[in-house]
Amino acid sequence: MLENKKIVVGVTGSIAAYKSLDIVRELKRLEADVVVVMTENAKRFVTPLSFKTISSNEVIDSLWNKKSMPHIDLGEWMDLLAIVPATANIIGKLASGIADDILSTITLATKSPVLIAPAMNVNMWRNPILHKNVSTLKKFNFHFVEPDTGELASGKIGKGRLATKEKIIKSIIDILNPKLDLKGKNFLVTASRTEEPLDPVRIMTNRSSGKFGYAIAEAAKKRGADVTLISGPSTLDPPQGIEFTQVRTSDQMKEEVLKKVKNTDVLIMTAAVTDYKPESFSQQKLKKTKNKINLPLIRTDDILSSVKAEHIKGLKVCGFSLETSKHIENAEKKLKEKGLDFIVLNDDTALGSDTAKVIIIDKTGATEKLPRTTKKELAEQIIDRIKAA
Ligand code: CTP
Secondary structure (H helix, E strand, O other), X not given: OOOOOEEEEEEOOXXXXXXXXXXXXXXXXXXXXXXXXXXXXXXXXXXXXXXXXHHOOOOEOOOOOOOOOHXXXXXXXXXXXXXXXXXXXXXXXXXXXXXXXXXXXXXXXOOOOEEEEEOOOHHHHHOHHHHHHHHHHHHOOOEEOOOEEEEOOOOOEEEEEOOOHHHHHHHHHHHHOOOOOOOOOEEEEEEOEOOEEOOOOOEEOXXXXXXXXXXXXXXXXXXXXXXXXXXXXXXXXXXXXXXXXEOOOHHHHHHHHHHHHHHOOEEEEOOEOOOEEEOOOOOOOOOOOOOOOOOOEEEOOOHHHHHHHOOOOOOEEEEEEEOOOOHHHHHHHHHHHOOOOXXXXXXXXXXXXXXXXXXXXXXXXXXXXXXXXXXXXHHHHHHHHHHHO
16 A cells, blocks of 8 residues: 655654554554654653664654755655654644755655644643644644543643554555545535625624534545635635635625536535515614614525526435434425435534534435544545445
């Protein structure tokens, strides 16, 4: 699986450094060519000799003791850099663009993908500064294997333990052998919420964050699909390499969906579209009075029903449904009325969260419960189900 792949393993100063020996051994067993780069602090935990013996290659531990320039040479040589374990320190340095030692300099100098497997104390992992650094790196397309929860070196139980060897090796394989099973397919995804203006300063909207839709767009893109994402207001950054359209109101979303859907193989409507809008828009800011006010609301158009009316051949349509009562009954009703192939049912605990637990219902009535996990993981599973249909 990794024959002839050139992998640099960066080891930093964490107690988990000894676990990298096993990872390097496994990479070698899978026939990768491995060079280990160690920081000064890593050498306090494991000797370079151990890594040299297991990798069958010289360990690089300084910018200065070689005739050539290891950061440029290695940066160009490698197919992937895996920093295992990665301390809060290296994550902070990389997020700030600091290159003050061999590993940070190589990371900055390479164009190859970088995988980071953090390992640290639970309080460090929970620190918002660390989280900001992790999201910065994710925005620059660094890959992460999240740490596991369990007993830490301090004896405390919490999140921060280096992910298992199996998870780290799987991530390396996935990055180097991307599954391109959606190549040639056109995906249209809607995300986040729509908002309806009442007057120049006020809006009607809901709390949908867009995390599910953005995760689905990103997953489809990674698997080779051509993806268009139509998003209502959201604080998220659009995934790279997709066509992105920003909309605000449900009318704008409908217009964009109907414009794009004709060339689409799969439409996934995760957007929480406002069902009502004010009957009229007040050009001037509405002034408060002492009395209660009545605000006439009218229905917005149902976008999925408009798509159904277009009868697009071969189009698979997946809707989303958020229910707080009679969950399956209500979702099945929407599936039928809107002519969907699938509906993904979730509840209000999913709002704004990185995780969700969902039930996928297909048009035959078959239901499948997926346990709570990240929206990114669910995005893959939802795409798998749609693809298999
Ligand atoms: N949807 C749509 N157009 C609308 C409202 C919703 O296309 N005007 C889509 C959503 O994107 C979602 C699905 O329909 O994929 C279900 O949305 P939801 O708001 O849960 O259901 P509604 O049909 O609006 O019913 P209710 O608000 O009564 O739960």
